[in-house]
Each structure stands twice: as structure tokens, then as C-alpha cells.
Amino acid sequence: MSLAAKPIAKRVENFGLPWESAYGYGQAVQVGNVIFVSGQLSHDESGKLVAPAPIDAAGKILDATNMELQxxxxxxxxxxxxxxxxxxxxxxxxxxxYVLDVDAAFAVAGKVRKAAYGTDRPSCASTIVGTTRLAFPEQLIEISFTALLPTSP
Known part of the structure; x- marks a missing residue:
């Protein structure tokens, strides 16, 4: 008896950025009514980082003042x-x-999240994790999401 996995229907969306092919992943994947959004970072439509953090010659972040814009x-x-x-x-x-500087993130997260969600009490579970490095040296934050579409009655 074979236990081969049965394929599931997935819808994948990408931005067409170089690192999607280089790393090999989808920016967002829908399975049923669930959408899994890969870690989003601060980039424009061409993939150029927006508000990159200043770094020294060794690639170490010098300050996190760009956290809010990122x-x-x-x-x-x-x-x-x-x-x-x-x-x-x-x-x-x-x-x-996922943030490099938890204090810098907490200083702006309430204001930014409330504006992004358009409410003073965003109705989603939220976790903040401090980490030592993200994909790009100038990157201060990356955010992943899980979203649900309404189910048919």
C-alpha cells in the first residue's frame, strides 16, 4: 500500500523579485480559505529596499531609526x-x-499597526520575535501573516 502524498490545490502569488527565484518560494500561498503570507519586508515594486538601515563596513546595523518606515x-x-x-x-x-531591535519595534509598532489595520484594536493574534539577522543586512523587520477568506455558507 503506497502512502504517497495526495496533491492539494494551491494558489501562489509572487512580486516577481529576484530573491523569489533565487531562494525558491512563494510570497503568498492560498490553500482553501487560508492564505499564508511569507515574511514581508520593506521593498518597493522593483525590489529595492525602502529606508535601509545604515550599516558599518562589517555589515552591522548602526541604528534602527528607520524601523517605522520599514x-x-x-x-x-x-x-x-x-x-x-x-x-x-x-x-x-x-x-x-521578526525584528532586530525589539525596543525600536515596540516604540513604533502600536502606531504603525493601528494605522495599517485601520483600528485601535487590530483583531489578530500578534507575536514579536527578536532575532540577530534577517535576509538583508539593512533590514530591520520582516512580518509574516496568516489570513482567512470567508467560507461559503
């Missing part, structure tokens, strides 16, 4: 992806923020 841009990129599935940030049920 966080805003990451939420905006997530919203652009979700829109492709007919969803919005309001459909998000869980998010995880």
Missing part, C-alpha cells in the same frame, strides 16, 4: 498581496514580527 512598508506589501486574493489586512488572524 514596518509601514512591510504592512503595505502584505496588503498588496492579500488584495490579489480578494482579501485585506482585516482578514489577518495571525502575524509574527
Amino acid at each position: 514596518m509601514q512598508t512591510a504592512y503595505a506589501n502584505a496588503a498588496r498581496l492579500l488584495h490579489r486574493f480578494g482579501a485585506a489586512l482585516d482578514n489577518v488572524v495571525e502575524e509574527t514580527l
